[in-house]
Amino acid sequence: GGRLMAGTYTPPTILPFSPLQRQKQLRKGNHIKMFMRGRPITMFIPSDVENYEDVRTELPSERLKLEWVYGYRGRDCRANIYLLPTGEIVYFVASVVVLFNYEERTQRHYLGHTDCVKCLAIHPDKIRIATGQIAGVDKDGRAVQPHVRVWDSVSLSTLQVVGLGTFERGVGSLAFSKADSGQHLSVIDDSNDHMLTVWDWQKKSKIAEIKTTNEVVLAVEFHHTDPNTIVTCGKSHIFFWTWSGNLLARKQGIFGKYEKPKFIQCLAFLTNGDILTGDSGGVLLVWSRSSAETPSGKGPRGESFQISRQVKGHEGSVFCVCEMRSGTLLTGGGKDRKIILWDHELRADRDIEVPDQYGTIRAVSEGKGDEFLVGTSRNFILRGTFNDGFQVEVQGHTDELWGLASHPSRGMFLTCAQDRLVLAWSSEDHSLQWSRTLEEHGHCADFHPSGAVVAIGTHSGKWYVLDAETTDLVAIHTDGNEQLSLLRFSVDGGLLAVGSHDNFIYLYTVSENGRKYSRYGKCTGHSSYITHLDWSPDNNFIMSNSGDYEILYWDVPNGCKLIRNRSECKDIDWATYTCVLGYHVFASKLKTPFQQPMEPRNPSETPRPLQQWILWSRVMTQPRPVMKGFPL
Structure with missing residues (x-):
């Protein structure tokens, strides 16, 4: 872009x-x-x-001295806009991570990266941020390795550089752990095998590593309450990983009587510990824990996740899902360009359509009060409410x-x-x-x-x-x-x-x-x-x-x-x-x-x-x- x-x-x-x-x-x-x-x-x-x-x-x-950055990378990224406690929207474009105060119309910039940033994750403390970049070449023609940088959003100081020499091509997605207050970081790289690695990021220590799949992986998340469960999803799959020490054991999500989607695009966690996924068919699936045994040789025994509920969400893909402070959910659709608010019972409460000129929805996050932030495929960042519609905050080519x-x-x-x-x-x-x-x-x-x-x-x-x-x-x-x-x-x-x-x-x-x-x-x-x-x-x-x-x-x-x-x-x-x-x-x-x-x-x-x-x-x-x- x-x-x-x-x-x-x-x-x-x-x-x-x-x-x-x-x-x-x-x-x-x-x-x-x-x-x-x-x-x-x-x-x-x-x-x-x-x-x-x-x-x-x-x-x-x-x-x-960099003063202003025009534009936002939304077209080929997802889940990359958040509101920080400082009142700033954090997002990225090219190799710069921008912290934009839309009320004061000021920008700050994290400039530690050496090539394009592709993903972003917020620590549970809402202050520390992890951003992952692709491989590149520096001004002297030397190879720049893909890596993750963890940094302080208040001081803009780099706290840790993780994964140099580990990742191939680039960092596709990453997430901080939730149940242990963000001590760990999970990363999916852009190699053919889409390697999943788990890090004690403060020690720069790689704890576990495993191949996920040759198919596209779109998201990785730690379970919010179970520190030993990691979930990944993407093309034709959802995997539930049990993490123990340096071992990662995989269980594949079984769709059974439900139609298997081409892509599982996004995931979130409900207050009861269930997992919600949004897919390319516009469907929301709820995955609940089950103690069903798995056949020998097909994976570890014990708990797994099975589909307990299906809800039709959008026409076309469900591109993103956002957990609200109240426990409700926002989902963003592709073809229908709708943002839907779901109550605690997963019933559609309100919806609003993003105007066509802004493109389809790529990211949704919670803003101040009843506001929400939307990133689109045409590289707009919108701020809106269900009552008042949308206001453009960032745009570019x-x-x-x-x-x-x-x-x-x-x-x-x-x-x-x-x-x-x-x-x-x-x-x-x-x-x-x-x-x-x-x-x-x-x-x-x-x-x-x-x-x-x-x-x-x-x-x-x-x-x-x-x-x-x-x-x-x-x-x-x-x-x-x-x-x-x-x-x-x-x-x-x-x-x-x-x-x-x-x-x-x-x-x-x-x-x-x-x-x-x-x-x-x-x-x-x-x-x-x-x-x-x-x-x-x-x-x-x-x-x-x-x-x-x-x-x-x-x-x-x-x-x-x-x-x-x-x-x-x-x-x-x-x-x-x-x-x-x-x-x-x-x-x-x-x-x-x-x-x-x-x-x-x-x-x-x-x-x-x-x-x-x-x-x-x-x-x-x-x-x-x-x-x-x-x-x-």
């Missing part, structure tokens, strides 16, 4: 490089040559640099986020994504200003310098111009039939450059304050797709980078001609420096693989108001960037 993170930022100086790194580049007269994947890249030294060796190489003193542009004079920025949504956000109060759905997947965007319109490029070569206030369609054009990688207005707004995956840069003259466009020319010469582009302040020159590490310069007034002698361009001023290849940024390039998005640099002494904001998007098809310790 798409997600944004915002933080205060001061432009950095050139990053340092070591003697070993200096060996990767060679100085020859007026230029420096460095090699990337065996390909030489020549960068010409500006005339005002008398001694290249004297260029400042100390680290900048500035550091990034539902697919890969590709395009981002900041307004030139207001505290506003725009994002576009694979979900075809264009969203305009306030960077001051972090609210959504407006949204519009395109016919195509959005891939890039740029505001006209006047701020009156914004141009949005898509995956098909088509690009749109929208009124930045009304969202009305102002213009529509098409260049080629491949993905557009960038749109960039010139400083005065009189020209627009369109960079494409067909290796061309298309130029347009712009008039009527960004409302009229006429084809001016085409820059032909790159041998790979366009990745970055910058204008000179006088609109006369363009510098561009491509996917095969080229740095090319273009003479715009003279027919968009390629400048063959690139040394002539070494002293050109640039209005921005977003290109990731060039003399001004090559030192930092020595520390960062090219495939990772580089931080744009703006050399202007009077930056635009939003250039104290750096906004990050995690592109799912690219390696994970890490900037100053904040993984995305």
